[in-house]
Structure formats: structure tokens, C-alpha cells
Amino acid sequence: MSREFLLALVLVLLVVLLALLPLGWFARRRRQRSVTAPAAVPASLGESRGAFRGKYVATTASGDPYDRIAVHGLGFRSNVEVTVTDAGLLLARPGESDTWIPREDLRSLDRATWTIDRVVEPDGLQLVEWMLGSRPVATYLRLDDPTGFDAALTPLFPTTERQAS
Incomplete structure (x- = not known):
């Protein structure tokens, strides 16, 4: 294998890995869509x-x-x-x-x-x-x-x- 081919292969692998990061984050958010939202901030917080x-x-x-x-x-x-x-x-x-x-x-x-x-x-x-x-x-x-x-x-x-x- 030539050096240029190996460099191209590494770059393609890097791009694929970087593309998987946001996909993983969006998948986590999709799985957690049933998580209840925090309570609304009340008008009076107390002392x-x-x-x-x-x-x-x-x-x-x-x-x-x-x-x-x-x-x-x-x-x-x-x-x-x-x-x-x-x-x-x-x-x-x-x-x-x-x-x-x-x-x-x-x-x-x-x-x-x-x-x-x-x-x-x-x-x-x-x-x-x-x-x-x-x-x-x-x-x-x-x-x-x-x-x-x-x-x-x-x-x-x-x-x-x-x-x-």
C-alpha cells in the first residue's frame, strides 16, 4: 500500500468518527424525550x-x-x-x-x-x-x-x- 492511500484511509476514518459524534448525541436526546421537564420556576422562591x-x-x-x-x-x-x-x-x-x-x-x-x-x-x-x-x-x-x-x-x-x- 502506498503512503497516500494510507493517509486517505486515515482521513476517511477520521471524518466517519467525527460524523458519529453528533449522531450519538441526537440518538441520546431521542431516547430521553420521555424524561419529564424540570418544574417551572415559581413566582415566589421564599427566603x-x-x-x-x-x-x-x-x-x-x-x-x-x-x-x-x-x-x-x-x-x-x-x-x-x-x-x-x-x-x-x-x-x-x-x-x-x-x-x-x-x-x-x-x-x-x-x-x-x-x-x-x-x-x-x-x-x-x-x-x-x-x-x-x-x-x-x-x-x-x-x-x-x-x-x-x-x-x-x-x-x-x-x-x-x-x-x-
Whole structure:
């Protein structure tokens, strides 16, 4: 085989692989079209417990940090401002609709070291588990003030369901 033929073969393979990336993403979105949209942001959020800046990393199926939720604006990493209120959790991200997690949908707060495409120092991610309709999901956040966030969010959980951070 000539060198030119091998180069052409590698380029064709590269183009095919690059074409498969968006096809895979669209297939994931199609499979997840039955996933319930997050609750609408209420007119009154209640008293604020704190606002925290950082990075929204991902939302995945609970217990499966490789299964990214790709619908309803939850698929892409971005900057985030998280507001903890008496009524729940508000995630405000540039270019996306705000995501509201009502207090009654919150399940647990924990720490994580990794998720689908991010690895950080031990316990460097906040892991908020919540119900998206009937589906348990986990949202991973990398916040500038993780201790303050934990202190603001922990009281929202019923005493019997709180997890130590």
C-alpha cells in the first residue's frame, strides 16, 4: 500500500468518527424525550439561604454517573449561579432556562470526585440527588464555596433523610 492511500484511509476514518459524534448525541436526546421537564420556576422562591457561583458539571441518572441527561437544557457544562431558598434550589445558567428543583424533590446531598467527563480532587463536587418527575437524577456542581452551599442546603432535607457531607 502506498503512503497516500494510507493517509486517505486515515482521513476517511477520521471524518466517519467525527460524523458519529453528533449522531450519538441526537440518538441520546431521542431516547430521553420521555424524561419529564424540570418544574417551572415559581413566582415566589421564599427566603434566600444563599447564592453560590461555580460550574454546573452534569446531570446524570442517579447511581449511574456515565448516563448524562441530555434533554431540557441539562446536557452541557456551564457556569452556574445556584440560589438556595426555603422552597428549593434554583440553577441559573447563561444561555439556558433556569432549572428549579422544588424542596420536595430533593433527595440527598453528598460529595463526589468524578462524573461523566470531570475528575477533581477527592470530594470536590457537590452531588445533589433529586427527582425529575418519577426519575431519580444526580446533579454535579463545582462551587466556589462548597462548605457554605452544604450548610445552606442541608436544612432543606427532612432530618431522617439528611446525609453527612
